[in-house]
Amino acid sequence: MRKTLLLLLAAVLAMAAPSFTFAEDAGAVTEADLFRIWETDGETMKWVAGAVPFSEGVVITSSGLLPENTEHLVVSDGDNTWEAKAVIPDDTGMIAMVFHDPDEKTSGKKNWPFLPWGETVPAASCTVRYADETGRTDSCGVLAAEDFHMQGRRFLLLTLTAQVKPGSAVLTGDGCLAGIVTAEWAGGKHRVLALPAEEIIGSLQEAAAFLNNLPEWGNAPEGLKTSAEKNRVTIDWKEMTLPEKAEGEQLYMVLADTANNYLNFYPAETQSRTLSLLLTPGRIYAAGLVASAERPDRIPETFAVIRVPEAGPLTEYGFHPIMTALAEGTEEKMKDGGTPSPVTEVTEEMLRSGRAYFYSRSAYQVDEKVEDRTLLITLTDPNGVNYTYESSWIYMPECMTDDLWYLSLQDAGLTAALDRNGYPAGTYRMAYYVDGDLADAFEFELK
Numbered sequence: 001m002r003k004t005l006l007l008l009l010a011a012v013l014a015m016a017a018p019s020f021t022f023a024e025d026a027g028a029v030t031e032a033d034l035f036r037i038w039e040t041d042g043e044t045m046k047w048v049a050g051a052v053p054f055s056e057g058v059v060i061t062s063s064g065l066l067p068e069n070t071e072h073l074v075v076s077d078g079d080n081t082w083e084a085k086a087v088i089p090d091d092t093g094m095i096a097m098v099f100h101d102p103d104e105k106t107s108g109k110k111n112w113p114f115l116p117w118g119e120t121v122p123a124a125s126c127t128v129r130y131a132d133e134t135g136r137t138d139s140c141g142v143l144a145a146e147d148f149h150m151q152g153r154r155f156l157l158l159t160l161t162a163q164v165k166p167g168s169a170v171l172t173g174d175g176c177l178a179g180i181v182t183a184e185w186a187g188g189k190h191r192v193l194a195l196p197a198e199e200i201i202g203s204l205q206e207a208a209a210f211l212n213n214l215p216e217w218g219n220a221p222e223g224l225k226t227s228a229e230k231n232r233v234t235i236d237w238k239e240m241t242l243p244e245k246a247e248g249e250q251l252y253m254v255l256a257d258t259a260n261n262y263l264n265f266y267p268a269e270t271q272s273r274t275l276s277l278l279l280t281p282g283r284i285y286a287a288g289l290v291a292s293a294e295r296p297d298r299i300p301e302t303f304a305v306i307r308v309p310e311a312g313p314l315t316e317y318g319f320h321p322i323m324t325a326l327a328e329g330t331e332e333k334m335k336d337g338g339t340p341s342p343v344t345e346v347t348e349e350m351l352r353s354g355r356a357y358f359y360s361r362s363a364y365q366v367d368e369k370v371e372d373r374t375l376l377i378t379l380t381d382p383n384g385v386n387y388t389y390e391s392s393w394i395y396m397p398e399c400m401t402d403d404l405w406y407l408s409l410q411d412a413g414l415t416a417a418l419d420r421n422g423y424p425a426g427t428y429r430m431a432y433y434v435d436g437d438l439a440d441a442f443e444f445e446l447k
Contacts, residue, residue: 126172221304288303325442358414378430
């Protein structure tokens with residue numbers, strides 16, 4: 001695979017706007033449409049699947065349609081054909097990214113923008129764009145859409161006006177990509193499962209980890225090592241040859257959540273040359289060294305990919321959550337030692353003013369105080385950008401039947417970036433983890 005293609009995906013996943021909409025080509029473009037994937041033996045071509053254009057040089061399709069041997073696949077937009085340079089599935093095998101080289105020929109097709117994170121799929125106004133074995137593309141209507149949960153993921157169970165193949169695109173009335181059909185549904189006529197847009201974005205982040213196994217991209221610099229114990233990640237560069245730096249520059253270890261639009265960085269020329277960090281379970285990070293005279297603003301050219309494992313439920317000492325919510329507390333009330341009250345309607349003003357509190361009640365059973373536990377609170381905005389707060393956790397016998405605690409989002413620094421950049425409307429998710437296990441999570445809507 002050409003390095004330019006891989007760097008393109010790196011830019012898309014790590015540095016692009018988190019809404020996952022893409023700019024059109026400067027030249028004239030035709031309407032967006034499905035691509036096709038074919039299998040060829042050099043003389044004949046066999047139709048494999050329709051594919052959704054994701055970015056220049058990358059299309060997405062259902063993994064289940066692809067042959068076991070993907071060395072003879074080609075990608076077509078109906079006018080041009082490219083050799084498939086690589087096929088990378090997500091870790092559950094639901095969808096796959098298929099790379100081709102846009103430098104060989106330029107497609108006249110543009111991409112559908114993704115439905116914004118957290119928005120409901122408007123079934124009544126949706127259509128499904130599908131392709132068949134002849135290479136013909138057509139559209140059908142959506143009669144009904146409902147959520148369906150399987151393997152810990154959310155799907156759309158769609159009832160359509162016609163039967164379609166996996167790899168088809170679910171489109172809103174205003175031309176956003178709401179999902180990709182991944183399987184036909186056995187029960188009922190013209191029913192399919194589709195992976196919604198926000199799950200597709202998560203799958204692409206998962207698939208990005210596979211790039212670490214491809215040449216010329218994502219290979220960790222020699223001597224840079226990473227290890228993870230649940231969500232406790234250690235980065236070690238003691239045996240690494242440090243990059244050269246110009247006069248006035250310093251070396252930094254840069255850590256980037258691949259879905260975030262900001263970077264974390266740390267001085268690299270320390271005596272220990274190691275970092276131990278609590279990272280958010282289920283996220284993918286890039287870590288590497290850069291020389292910079294200012295605050296680093298880029299991911300290093302070579303870096304290690306860190307895949308933090310998904311968290312299991314917190315069960316030690318019989319732990320179980322009673323209530324986890326967003327609560328409101330006025331300054332006067334909190335000064336008097338009051339307790340914030342859980343709320344069901346959240347406003348931007350509440351978040352900006354500092355009246356918003358993370359609120360938790362839980363129960364467990366211990367005979368003595370247990371203090372050697374970590375606490376990580378996360379806030380994920382509707383675009384998938386993730387903010388964290390780290391502290392310690394204590395099990396206390398006197399609190400074990402109803403352990404109530406709360407924390408100001410403003411004091412924890414969870415709203416600082418949102419104060420600067422604005423609060424996107426949609427669904428926010430908060431969670432807290434004790435020693436890397438998920439204690440509880442909840443969502444709130446900001447309209």
